[in-house]
Amino acid sequence: MKREEIITNVTSIIRSVLKNNELTIVDNQDLTELENWDSLTQVTIIAQIEKQFSIRFKLLELNRLKIFSEMISIIESKLQ
């Protein structure tokens, strides 16, 4: 899967869970600073990403999912 495709899918999941269809996410976005991001939305977003891409994050990977571009890179590496 191409990086652009991963970005599109992840953005769609985040928009849906945070209930903001207009949300624009830049590469260096700290996801935890997005409006409505909290523990519960974090749990839901991670679960949906794991389901969508059929992957399972390791604990140390989860702790690196704060910055959007890094999240995309980790997903990309898990799909190779």
Added chain:
Amino acid sequence: MIEYYVRNAVDSDARFIAEAIMQAEKSGTERNGLTGMLGMTEEELIPTMEEMLLSGVDGCEFSLSSFLVAESNNIPIGVCGGWLEGDNEGNNSSSFLKTNIMNYYLPQSSLDYMSSKAKVLNGLTFDRKKGTYIIEYVYTTPEYRGMGIVNALLEKHENKAIGRTNEMYIQVCKINVSAIKAYSKFGFREYLSLTTSSVEAKHILPDVSKLVMKKIIER
């Protein structure tokens, strides 16, 4: 008076700390807020909590490295968690780290259950400020209460905080009058009063209201 000393937690304390967290979550009532939110029993959650504490992640209330243990005659008799918010690899918030630990170790059914109960916590959330010292999960075994153990644990945490911050925070259920008294005696003062608007909360949480208390570290 008994003899005891306070030390950093080690791996073999994980079970005692997991059990202490269960007791602390009840705030002297029969309702455990954590198991209630996860739809689990204490018997189910304690072994998982032990694993979570041993995850090796630092910087939150489920990090073994956050805990101090009071020990007497080689037996743990009290615990207290505390950390400098955001002072960890990656400078992550404790909320982010705690959620990741839960995400990794808890069954999906419990995470789904927690999401379905999200409204219970409406109004009870306190955003921890980066660079402040956070205290969580203070517990002493019943037979050792009234012997100054909580004070000794808090004092050791305060010593860790000195020179790094001048603000310490602790959250406590309003019904836990004895804890509020102990924290006040140590120098904590009411900072914020929080109440949930959820009707269901009184069936799940030990209390629908809590206090955030703050201590200014003056030394």
